[in-house]
Amino acid sequence: EPEVTQTPSHQVTQMGQEVILRCVPISNHLYFYWYRQILGQKVEFLVSFYNNEISEKSEIFDDQFSVERPDGSNFTLKIRSTKLEDSAMYFCASTDHSYEQYFGPGTRLTVT
Amino acid sequence: SQQGEEDPQALSIQEGENATMNCSYKTSINNLQWYRQNSGRGLVHLILIRSNEREKHSGRLRVTLDTSKKSSSLLITASRAADTASYFCATVLAGGGADGLTFGKGTHLIIQP
Numbered sequence: 001e002p003e004v005t006q007t008p009s010h011q012v013t014q015m016g017q018e019v020i021l022r023c024v025p026i027s028n029h030l031y032f033y034w035y036r037q038i039l040g041q042k043v044e045f046l047v048s049f050y051n052n053e054i055s056e057k058s059e060i061f062d063d064q065f066s067v068e069r070p071d072g073s074n075f076t077l078k079i080r081s082t083k084l085e086d087s088a089m090y091f092c093a094s095t096d097h098s099y100e101q102y103f104g105p106g107t108r109l110t111v112t
Numbered sequence: 113s114q115q116g117e118e119d120p121q122a123l124s125i126q127e128g129e130n131a132t133m134n135c136s137y138k139t140s141i142n143n144l145q146w147y148r149q150n151s152g153r154g155l156v157h158l159i160l161i162r163s164n165e166r167e168k169h170s171g172r173l174r175v176t177l178d179t180s181k182k183s184s185s186l187l188i189t190a191s192r193a194a195d196t197a198s199y200f201c202a203t204v205l206a207g208g209g210a211d212g213l214t215f216g217k218g219t220h221l222i223i224q225p
Contacts, residue, residue: 030210031210033212033213035212035213041217042200042215042216042217042218043155043200043202043213043215044215045212045213045214045215046212047212048210048211048212050210055211056208056211056212058212091154091155093155095210097210098160099142099143099160099204099209099210100145100157100160101145101157101213102157103147103154103155103156103157104154105153105154106153106154
């Protein structure tokens with residue numbers, strides 16, 4: 001069964017450094033998402049991406065964040081200058097016309 | 113304000129019993145989805161119910177939606193130890209079928225063997 005994959009599974013970085021989180025959505029899906037979950041809190045929507053552009057973003061998704069689909073398979077989230085409060089699990093998700101979102105296993109980002 | 117609030121926050125039952133979780137939301141929705149998350153893992157989609165549907169079944173899962181009360185329930189019948197997980201409802205606002213999901217805080221379900 002096709003699945004969303006994410007790399008790395010765990011990323012440790014120092015405050016102020018740039019990180020890129022990578023995702024490979026399910027191949028025939030058209031809509032792509034990033035969410036985050038701070039430890040012990042609920043899952044929060046960051047951004048959605050369709051037809052090679054951002055279709056929706058939350059208040060969390062400020063100028064420090066960017067997304068890109070550099071080729072036909074990868075979907076990336078970049079955080080330009082990480083802060084301690086960016087430490088969280090980051091989930092990528094994708095969907096087709098059914099709107100049921102399929103999530104990857106997540107990347108645990110630890111900012112020290 | 114919270115869009116998607118589950119109750120109870122935690123539920124512990126014996127294996128074989130039925131588990132019911134509820135979700136309330138505040139604004140008009142396009143659809144409501146339920147997800148499961150095992151500890152430290154990703155989210156697994158369970159079921160989607162559209163705003164014009166009232167009930168939906170999938171295996172041991174039964175979901176209801178009452179748009180007049182802005183609430184939904186998830187029933188897991190004949191629970192198993194493997195059902196132990198956190199369960200979240202997530203909504204998509206009206207007008208947005210493939211928009212980002214708004215999650216609630218979840219119900220932590222423990223199935224006692």
